[in-house]
Amino acid sequence: MTDSSNLKNQVLHSLKWVALGKVLTQVIRWAITFWVIRLLLPEDYGVVAMADVFFSFLTLFIGSLFTPALIQSKELTQKTLKQIFGMIIMVHASLFVLQIIIADAVGAYYQSDIVASILKVNAWCFLILAFEIIPAALLARNMEFKKVSIISAIANISAAITTLVMAYLGYGFWALIFGEIVSISLRTAMTLFISPIKYLPSFKFSEISALLKFGGLLTGHATLAYIFLHMDVAIAGRYMSAVEIGLFAIGLQFALMPQKKLLPLLKQVAFPAFSKIQDQPERINSYILKAQKFSLLITVPVFWGLASVVDLIIPIVLGEKWVDAVIPTMIILLVMPLRFCEELFGPALKSQRKVKHMMINLWIMIAIMIVSIFLGIEYGATGLAMAWAFGFPVAFIIVVYRNTQLFNIKFSTVARLFIAPCCAGLLMLLAVFGSKQFWVDISLVNLIIQMIVGGSVFLFLLFILDKKSIFELKNIIKSND
Template identity: 30%
Template sequence: MAELQAKAKKGLQWSAIERIVTQGIQLAIALYLARLLGPTDFGLVGMLAVFIAIANVFIDSGFTSALIRKTDRSESDLVTAFYYNIAVSALCYLTLYISAPVVADFYQQAELQSLLRVLGLTVLINAFTLIPRVKLNVAMDFKTQAKISVLSVLISGPTAIVLAINGYGVWALVMQALLNASCTTVLLILFAPWLPRGRFTKQSFNYLFGYGSKLLLSGLLDVTYSNLYQIIIGKKFSPALVGQFTQANQLASVPAITITSIIQRVTFPMFSQLQDEPARMVNAYRKTLKLSALLIFPLIVALGLIAKPLLTSLLGSQWQDAAMLLSVLCLGYILYPIHAVNLNLLQVTGRSDLFLKLEVIKKGIGGTLLLLSIPYGVLAMCIGFTITSYLALLLNTYYTAKLTDLSQWQQCKDILPIWLAVMVAAALGYFAGLYVLQPWLQIAVNLSAAILAYGLYLVLAQKPLLLQLRSTLRR
């Protein structure tokens, strides 16, 4: 157990370094590109995001989680997953290539045809990364992955900036995606070499697809629903408004997804190794839940608090419509990492059927709210997204309670006081800077007041949790 904790701690540290540094650099580059290019170019790429995302879900098909979870995985399992990966990626790219004119006609944007055919090459490139990533994740070797991610971003990002400065417009964003995928694949092959030795076996496929198929369906639901906003905004409104939403959504989701990936990549293999010790797994789960809320809630809410002065200062007035969207989306995204921890427990216990059932229910609720909000504009759609996130928490904790001795109320009670404290601190920060006109001074006042209020709450009401966090970091 001590060895597993030490391994998990080291993995968490390097996973954090990789995600924070990589996403930090990518975000800085994206903001600079947004200032150079404007909403329309980002909107065009945003319209295509759903098609690339769906293709990537098909390529993975839940095999990554299936391989990590299987403690007695064999070389045949890896080879089977690899060949399946390559075949599906070729089929997906062919589908994207053929359907490109239809996509362009749907949005009534002729240049989307060539954009999709070039951007779609990333699905072929990414297919070669699955097995090296699985092997590195199983070994909790996030140090190597950190090197690969940072190097790829440092090569692809500046290249995109040079292209944007020289007038390549939206193609700068496309080339950034292609170059990033290519560098990542090449570096993974160099740092974590693996060659298929063996053949595709029916037995391995039956296990991998039997477990992964439900994750495949839930993944399709998730990416389709997540990108449905861009589809609807692009069809009903304009590429510029898609760009405004895409930028707001990216800024809100980057910290949430970054922290989620750090937690998920470490806790999934850790929970997997504790699956035969339910009591210890539940304790690890509760600890992860509370510490995640302690760190994540204030970070993402703070971003929503300073959205308006931040965007107008960094990106210019052309992006000011994204500020209110960003504030609303942040309220929904603060629960994103909590959802991931909940769902990790379902996957580890082998209940991918419940995972799928949950996704169907949640996306049904979200889709209904989305359809109802469309006539009221993009801001109403974002409010519907946030409401869906809170309803999803209730559903996730309900099913987690059915598989453990931990009640739904206890799970909510673990994080509710922290959530309330963060909201009160954000409100105090907002009113403190309400009449400050200079943007950067307003940001400083907002954050100072909010941090002070939240810090006092932690010292007065959450001292045991702070001590637990310090103890965890020192181990």
């Protein structure tokens, strides 16, 4: 069997286990999440979203500093691992102290003592996460995603149940915080059990300068990526009420649910796979185009389909108190396929160590989105969503053009991939919104009818416009059975 076939089979096998773990847990977790949202208030999600801007930034910072370098490195000795472990402990301890110290200042910025209290509690997560990074990175490096999926499933379901119980008992926003702490603690404990650290940390760092340089570049990129993805709440939290922030946060959370489950699945497998063929540009280009094509075949019907029926889903699933989140959610969902496609370039760029190129891309997107956010901020949650609808497509075109030039792919080749799924998606939207003239009541029956109408129209039109891609996707899935 050729190396190409081996890699393909390894990638498909890994995707199968990652996907299986996601599917089995997400049905349960989504059901619990929707139940929790019904129990909590918009302001609960508002204060958590504001606190999460700072906590998630620090979490992303340390994740980008070590994990990609461990996965991408061609050779790892125990001496190197011991020095990385020592560096991880120093960095995590420093961030724990930093968050405790700066919590009150962040709370003062948002004019909320609750935000400060949340940051002081979840700061302890940094001390726990210090023991997960190396074992988790080694499991990913070896593409042992069956083990990773089982660990993730147990941790996520346990966290969801904890959140639900605490929300039901009236703990409000603390239910969300302690649910996350349970998830991190369980995931770390199980990862250590499966892949234990059998050496002590070393605080001499002579062997890891190259790794830290690469990790440092990725950390700079991750910092910009975080600013890009969270600057809407960071900016709006200063000028808008917790209720408005909560409505936007729930709209964003609802819109991101499919992406948060699909995209990490692909990226988790794609980066190690691209790293294995980093010296074969033609194969990389082929995988990039296939990833873009098949992502559009999946994300357009998923996100645009949800956008067409979210006016029924939110009142039915979340309750009438969240009805003001319908329009922001619908707008964000329409933009999500572009966000998905843009991020799919990341694993290939990282495998080629094109971190500076990625950082320039982010600076471009940040500049465009800052203007859009300040233009939309006075219109509340809907204005923030409109900022994404108008700003991101412009940024997307510029960034994708830069990426295609880097990989020597014609921009028109990528653009053509959008034609069939987007045309089918637009007609799907028209069909669903047309059906609302006949099925107007907010009910589960009407929701199911409209979903069937939309799905049928999309599949029929895609079969007419690009049936070759449908059969190709079917064969890829079938080949891994």
